[in-house]
Structure formats: structure tokens, C-alpha cells
Amino acid sequence: MKLFLAMMSHETNTFSNVPTDRGQFEARNLHYGGEILETFRGTGTCVGGMIDAAERHGARLIPSVAASASPAGLVTKDIYGHVKERLLADLRAAGHLDGVLLDLHGAMVTEGHDDGEGDLIQAVRAVVGPTVPIAVTLDFHGNLSGDMVRGADLVVTAVFEGREAAAGILDLLGVASGARAA
Numbered sequence: 001m002k003l004f005l006a007m008m009s010h011e012t013n014t015f016s017n018v019p020t021d022r023g024q025f026e027a028r029n030l031h032y033g034g035e036i037l038e039t040f041r042g043t044g045t046c047v048g049g050m051i052d053a054a055e056r057h058g059a060r061l062i063p064s065v066a067a068s069a070s071p072a073g074l075v076t077k078d079i080y081g082h083v084k085e086r087l088l089a090d091l092r093a094a095g096h097l098d099g100v101l102l103d104l105h106g107a108m109v110t111e112g113h114d115d116g117e118g119d120l121i122q123a124v125r126a127v128v129g130p131t132v133p134i135a136v137t138l139d140f141h142g143n144l145s146g147d148m149v150r151g152a153d154l155v156v157t158a159v160f161e162g163r164e165a166a167a168g169i170l171d172l173l174g175v176a177s178g179a180r181a182a
């Protein structure tokens with residue numbers, strides 16, 4: 001089982017005039033590839049739970065990009081574009097995938113996208129096609145949109161039980177991919 005893993009998490013306050021730029025992400029989390037596994041393995045975070053569950057299932061993880069920043073104003077076009085382009089490039093390079101795990105927030109607003117997560121999920125769906133399951137974890141402060149719900153197969157809010165929620169999602173994906181293979 002081969003699973004793609006990425007995080008893009010920001011709680012945006014559109015009343016704030018402090019832009020959330022690349023420096024704000026670098027100050028908290030902006031990691032790539034295998035560095036993501038080293039940073040989050042064993043932590044009680046959603047990504048940590050996804051990693052633990054994947055390793056327990058013997059799944060191969062394709063870690064792409066993991067970005068988060070403190071709550072502030074709009075996420076700049078520069079950093080959102082960078083994370084999105086990196087994620088989609090890795091997705092295209094990954095070849096066949098059994099599932100996609102995305103740790104998002106649900107209240108991200110970027111310069112140009114009022115529904116940041118909806119834009120990202122739809123872009124991922126456009127690359128992987130209709131049959132690869134996409135599982136998403138959100139913060140309790142996330143706002144569900146039509147683009148998010150239509151684009152993803154599984155959406156859970158996981159702020160307190162991130163590890164368990166992520167592991168549960170992976171169990172579901174494992175069942176789903178096993179059923180398809182049978």
C-alpha cells in the first residue's frame with residue numbers, strides 16, 4: 001500500500017492585516033520529504049498519527065510537504081503557491097497511489113482563495129483522478145465547503161484526537177484499498 005502524505009495548516013483571521021508569509025511558516029513548520037517523518041513520528045499530531053498508522057500497516061509513505069503557521073491574516077500567494085506546486089509536483093511524480101492523506105485546517109484563506117482547503121483538495125483530486133481515496137483531517141474551527149466535501153472521500157475534525165482519527169482514516173483506507181485489490 002502506497003500513501004501520499006502532506007500537511008497545509010493555517011487558521012486565517014481575515015480581519016488581521018498581518019499577512020501569513022513564508023517566514024511565518026518557516027518559524028513553525030515547513031518541511032519536505034523524509035524530514036517530515038523525522039519531525040512528526042511519535043508526536044500526538046494528526047501527521048504523527050498518520051505516520052504511526054501507516055507504519056503499523058506496513059504502508060509505504062510518500063511524504064511531500066508539511067507546512068503550518070500561527071493564526072494571522074491571509075496566507076500570501078507566494079507561500080500558498082509554493083506549497084501547492086510542490087505538493088502537486090510530488091503527487092504527479094509519485095505514480096500509482098492507494099490513497100492520499102492530507103492534514104489541513106479548514107479555515108485557511110489565501111490571497112486569491114477564500115476557501116484555501118477546497119482549492120487544494122480539488123487540485124489534488126484533479127491529479128489523482130476519481131478513484132484514489134483522499135482522506136482529510138481538519139481543525140474544529142474549520143468551515144466545511146462544497147469543494148472540500150465533494151473532493152475528499154473522508155473528512156474528520158481531529159483537533160483533540162488527531163492520532164486516533166488519522167489512524168482510523170488509514171484503517172478505512174486500508175480496508176478500501178484491500179477491497180479494490182480483491
Ligand SMILES: [Zn+2]
Pocket residue numbers: 011139140141
Ligand atoms: Zn483552531
